Amino acid sequence: MRIFSYFLLVTLLFTISCTTQPAEEVVVGDTSQKEEDIQAINRIYEQWDEAWAAGDVDAILALVTDDYIGMESNRPVIVGKEAFRESQQSFFDEYSVQGPKSVSEESRLAGDWAYGRGSWSGTYIPKAGGDSIHITVKWMGISERQADGSWKISRLSTNLDQPSGIDQ
Numbered sequence: 001m002r003i004f005s006y007f008l009l010v011t012l013l014f015t016i017s018c019t020t021q022p023a024e025e026v027v028v029g030d031t032s033q034k035e036e037d038i039q040a041i042n043r044i045y046e047q048w049d050e051a052w053a054a055g056d057v058d059a060i061l062a063l064v065t066d067d068y069i070g071m072e073s074n075r076p077v078i079v080g081k082e083a084f085r086e087s088q089q090s091f092f093d094e095y096s097v098q099g100p101k102s103v104s105e106e107s108r109l110a111g112d113w114a115y116g117r118g119s120w121s122g123t124y125i126p127k128a129g130g131d132s133i134h135i136t137v138k139w140m141g142i143s144e145r146q147a148d149g150s151w152k153i154s155r156l157s158t159n160l161d162q163p164s165g166i167d168q
Contacts, residue, residue, distance in 0.1 A: 001131075002086075020101065022065060031154070033129065033139055034088070034109055035125070037109055037114065037151070038109065038114075040106045040150070040151050041073065041104075041107055041114050041116060041143050041145075041151050042104045042116075042152060043109060044063050044143065044151060044152070045102035045104055045116075045118070045141075046102065048060065048063055048153075049065055049100040049101060049122075050104050050150045051063070051098040051144075052062055052097045052122065053097055053098070053100050055088050055092045055096055055097065057085060057088045057092060058111040060088055060108070061081060061085055061088070062154055063152060064081060064084060064152055064153045064154070064156075065081070065144055065146075065152045065153070065154045066080070067080065067081075067154065068080065068082050068084050068153065068154060068155070069154070069155050069156075070084055070156050070157075070158075070159075071155075071157040071158070072155070072157075072158050073137070073158060073159055073160040074160075078135060084132075084154070093127075094123045094126065094127055094128070095126055095127060096121045096124075096125045096127060097123065097124060097125070097127060098122065098123040098125055098132070099121075099123055100120065100121070100122035101120065101121050101122065102118060102119075102120045102139075103118045103120070104116055104117075104118040105117055105118040105119065106118070106121075112144060113142065113145070113146040113154075114140050114142070114143045114144075114145075114151070115141065115143070116129050116140070116141050116143065117139065117140045118138075118139055119137065119138055119139065120135075120136070120137045120139055120158070121135065121137075122134075122135055123135070123161070135148075135160065136160075136161040136162070137158045137160050138158070138159050139156060139157065139158045139159070139160060139163065140156075140157050141153050141155065141156045141157075142154050143154040
C-alpha cells in the first residue's frame with residue numbers, strides 16, 4: 001500500500017508538471033526608461049537640497065506624497081503631509097540651512113516604487129544667534145510613481161551620524 005501511495009503521488013506530480021502552463025517569460029524593460037526614472041528620483045533629492053537652502057517649506061512639501069511618513073533621529077514618526085509641514089515650518093522658524101548636499105549612493109526600481117539610500121550634510125544656523133551646527137546623516141527613502149508619471153518621496157528615514165545637540 002505504501003509503494004502504491006508513493007507511485008500515485010509521483011504520477012500525480014508528474015502529470016501536474018506536464019499540464020501546468022509555463023511561467024511567463026520575464027522581459028526586461030527599456031533600460032533607457034529605467035535610467036530616466038532613476039535620474040528623476042535623484043533629481044528629487046537635488047530639489048530637496050535647493051528647497052532646504054531656501055527654507056521653502058512649500059517646495060519641500062511638493063516633493064512628498066500626501067501619505068508621507070518620515071522617521072528622523074530622536075523624534076516621533078511624522079505621519080502625513082500636514083504633520084510634515086508643521087515639523088518643517090517649526091524647524092525653519094528656528095534655523096536656516098547652509099550648503100545642504102544630498103548624495104544618492106543607490107537607487108533601485110520595483111515597478112511604480114523605488115528605494116534609494118545615501119547621505120546628506122548641511123549646516124544649521126540658529127536664527128536667534130549662536131554657534132552653527134554641521135549635520136551629517138544617512139538616509140533611506142522610498143519613492144512612488146505618481147499618476148502623471150512623476151516621482152515623489154513616500155517614506156524617508158534619516159539617521160544622524162553623530163549627536164547634533166538640536167531637536168531635528
